[in-house]
Amino acid sequence: MAVMKIYDQNNQEAGEITLAPEVFEVEVRPEILNLVVRAYRAALRAGTHAAKTRAFVSGGGKKPFKQKGTGNARQGSNRSPIMRGGAVIFGPQPRDYSFKVNKKVRALALRMALSSRVADGLKIVKGIEIAEAKTKLFAAVAKNLGLTKALVVAAAGENGVDSKLVLAARNIPGITLVPADAVTVYDVLNCKQLVVLEGALSQLEERLK
Numbered sequence: 729m730a731v732m733k734i735y736d737q738n739n740q741e742a743g744e745i746t747l748a749p750e751v752f753e754v755e756v757r758p759e760i761l762n763l764v765v766r767a768y769r770a771a772l773r774a775g776t777h778a779a780k781t782r783a784f785v786s787g788g789g790k791k792p793f794k795q796k797g798t799g800n801a802r803q804g805s806n807r808s809p810i811m812r813g814g815a816v817i818f819g820p821q822p823r824d825y826s827f828k829v830n831k832k833v834r835a836l837a838l839r840m841a842l843s844s845r846v847a848d849g850l851k852i853v854k855g856i857e858i859a860e861a862k863t864k865l866f867a868a869v870a871k872n873l874g875l876t877k878a879l880v881v882a883a884a885g886e887n888g889v890d891s892k893l894v895l896a897a898r899n900i901p902g903i904t905l906v907p908a909d910a911v912t913v914y915d916v917l918n919c920k921q922l923v924v925l926e927g928a929l930s931q932l933e934e935r936l937k
Contacts, residue, residue: 734852734926737869742854745926748933752846754839761913764829764837768914771826779819782807834913839936841916850922852929856882858896866896870903877902879919883927884909908932 730747747753782788788807795802809817842850853873858865870878880897882889884907897905906915908931916922924932 730846732846732850732852734854735873736854737856737872739872739874745852745929747846747929748937751839751933751936752843754836754843756840756844760833760837761840761917764834764913765917767827767829768912773825775823775825777820778822779816781819782809782815785813785815835936837913838911838916841913842922842932842936845916845922849920850924852924852926854926856880856893856925858892861892861895863896863899866893866903867900870900873923875903875921875923877919878904878921878923879911879915880905881908881911881922881924881928881932882906883925883931909935 730749730752731744732747733741734743734745736742782805785807788805792803792806792811793800803811805811807814809815851873856866856869858869880903882893882905888894889905889907894905897903904915904919908928911932
């Protein structure tokens, strides 16, 4: 079982905690992480690209020029893809890029992602308390903890994460604050530092056990 040190918001040691092995000691399989990350990023694509086929190009009701005698190849419509200003052959059309990944596979990938961070970049913090929803207060805590590009996982109550933390953290470049029930594989792998507040740790373990 992995035992991690707990730090307070001043980066002082505040105890130790044992991580659940079924969540933080899972064998990492890159192909599963790759699948889930591709699915996540594919779902973000708008897919609104479009090019006009000949059905959508204006004009085309009249033959551009007579059939014979001009020396040109015969044409029946100026909507033809070979005519200047005509349609596009096999152009992009609106589509949905998302694809399904089973719920159990997504949960397994999140366990793998968390396990991969235990030896590199995971930090357990007892809690972050600030008097007001001020960016400079949260920035001071981030500086104490040495955070640059970090994902901070906070406990989610009935009304979500503490609003003071959300408001104070949202304008700090490189710092992303998410509730424990909304953490994704992409979030975990895309950050340099993963900070899990002690209250969120139990929620993560309960979600993934």
